Amino acid sequence: MGNLTFESFTKKIYLKSSLKKLYWCWATKEGICTWFLSSAQYATKEGEIRKMDEPVQEGDNYVWEWHNWNGQEKGQILFANGVDHLEFSFAGSCKVSIKLKEVNSFILLTLNQYDIPTDEKSKMNIYNGCSNGWTFWMANLKAYVEHGILLNETENDLTNEPLAGHIFVNM
Template sequence: MKKLGFDSFTKKIYIKTTLEKLYWCWGTADGIASWFLRNAEYISDSGSVRVPGEFIQEGDSYTWMWHNWDTAEKGKVMAANGKDSIAWSFAGDCKVEVNMYQKGDAVLLELIQSNIPTDDKNKLDIHYGCSNGWTFWLANLKAYLEHGVLLNETEVDLRNEPLAGYEFVNM
């Protein structure tokens, strides 16, 4: 059995979709904004902005904007094989990997967030916060792909709720 700790976590979910559709949902600005973000922008190594439907590449930088958050997440694409695996820097020096495995009529999606600092602040903000967040967002992705519905809050502005990120399950 794998040892659990505060420096990483793994989330898994089966989604009834194709590998190609699921990779599009993670690997393009249009795809990731369809279920996860308000806006996503990817910039290639050469400095050109990728068009919204274009697949991301290793070395790209990104800027992500969420619904109900004023801050932007910025980072680098660390890997993108165009088929079933993507990795990027996230939440400072953390790494997020998404691996997809075809299993009959479903795809097993595995998300691993690693390199999490283990001081008390990061245990709360990154391990607890991101682990809870990814649990919701993976369920949101499943609802979107299997049933055509989004569960995240886009109509009520939660930015003035001091603990919204910790208390609302659909941020």
């Protein structure tokens, strides 16, 4: 393993699910809103809105919203092979790669966030914040696909808690 730096991080998790189900969880509005987001919209390069169960394609734009956060994340799908690999822009200039690989009777999900700026604000909010966030959301995905439950907070309104994203473990 290489040295850890603030420019990127990798998170991995084994999931008892199918490639098809996990790709659906990441690459469709219907899928990503089951375990991760409160709202998602995908639009083609031509501006046509994708249907709920229609997989994203390279060049699509997205708008994401979470429970308990009033902001939006806007970005672009950079790569989508329809099977086991997806990449998208995220958190400004960063990129996120999702790779799925069959290993025995599991799927190994590898998430890599890279091109992270190394100024002090980015180290705290992107490297630290996103690294912690993805750790939770990948565990939430495991709870969803393996046990049919969600761990994220949807009943208590945390939007008025100034540091909620840094102190609540299930944002």
